[in-house]
Amino acid sequence: xxxxxxxxxxxxxxxxxxxxxxxxxxxxxxxxxxxxxxxxxxxxxxxxxxxxxxxxxxxxxxxxxxxxxxxxxxxxxxxxxxxxxxxxxxxxxxxxxxxxxxxxxxxxxxxxxxxxxxxxxxxxxxxxxxxxxxxxxxxxxxxxxxxxxxxxxxxxxxxxxxxxxxxxxxxxxxxxxxxxxxxxxxxxxxxxxxxxxxxxxxxxxxxxxxxxxxxxx
Numbered sequence: 001x002x003x004x005x006x007x008x009x010x011x012x013x014x015x016x017x018x019x020x021x022x023x024x025x026x027x028x029x030x031x032x033x034x035x036x037x038x039x040x041x042x043x044x045x046x047x048x049x050x051x052x053x054x055x056x057x058x059x060x061x062x063x064x065x066x067x068x069x070x071x072x073x074x075x076x077x078x079x080x081x082x083x084x085x086x087x088x089x090x091x092x093x094x095x096x097x098x099x100x101x102x103x104x105x106x107x108x109x110x111x112x113x114x115x116x117x118x119x120x121x122x123x124x125x126x127x128x129x130x131x132x133x134x135x136x137x138x139x140x141x142x143x144x145x146x147x148x149x150x151x152x153x154x155x156x157x158x159x160x161x162x163x164x165x166x167x168x169x170x171x172x173x174x175x176x177x178x179x180x181x182x183x184x185x186x187x188x189x190x191x192x193x194x195x196x197x198x199x200x201x202x203x204x205x206x207x208x209x210x211x212x213x214x215x216x217x
Contacts, residue, residue, distance in 0.1 A: 004054035016062045023055050078107050087111055102131035106138055109145075118149050 005011050008022045030051060033044025074093055081090035090111055097104055109124035125142040132138060 002050065002054070004057040007050055007054035008058070012061075019058055019062070023051065023058070026051050075103055075107055078111075082107075082110055082114060085114075087114060102128040102135060102138060104128075105131065106141070109141070113145070118145065121145060122149065 005014070005019075008019060008026065010019060010022055014022075027048070030044050030048035034041050034048055036044060074097055078090045078093050081087070081093070090107075094104065094108055094111065105124045105128035109121045109128065112118075112121035112124060122142065122145055125138060125145060128138045129135065129142060
């Protein structure tokens with residue numbers, strides 16, 4: 001099949017508005033030409049069909065790029081809120097996203113990690129890898145988290161005896177709260193930290209640097 005963008009006389013870098021405008025312009029021309037007699041009419045019909053087939057591909061690409069840009073914006077906001085320590089707000093954005101692919105589970109893992117819910121963070125990274133098995137960022141993050149958990153001992157800080165609702169929000173989309181509406185205190189026993197430090201020559205890589213690595217790998 002001919003390059004669909006070449007059919008419009010443009011390239012893929014053209015804006016959606018320019019592509020649509022060119023399509024409409026050519027559609028009008030070929031629609032009139034096909035009613036002419038002889039070979040000219042046949043040529044108009046052929047070009048109109050070619051144009052329609054090209055537009056099916058181009059419009060699908062435009063829609064996909066639009067969805068990707070929207071997700072990038074959402075996840076960028078989530079990342080910014082996490083860096084500010086605003087985990088509730090970050091969770092609210094994640095809860096609002098309906099199409100939950102690998103990047104969604106990856107960002108959810110970071111939120112869980114920052115709350116020290118390591119088992120839940122691991123589960124989310126595993127789900128991200130199932131969506132995108134060849135993603136080096138997800139694989140590296142899971143490997144680092146497994147290293148951290150092996151040093152600290154697997155511990156799940158989830159309240160309510162570890163019972164959860166849907167991923168990306170608990171109790172009908174709301175995160176679980178402890179007494180007085182606050183999150184349970186995040187604990188890191190001294191003996192577990194000592195074990196962690198002794199098991200890694202670069203201890204800092206298992207604390208905040210782990211989260212940075214999860215975000216940036």
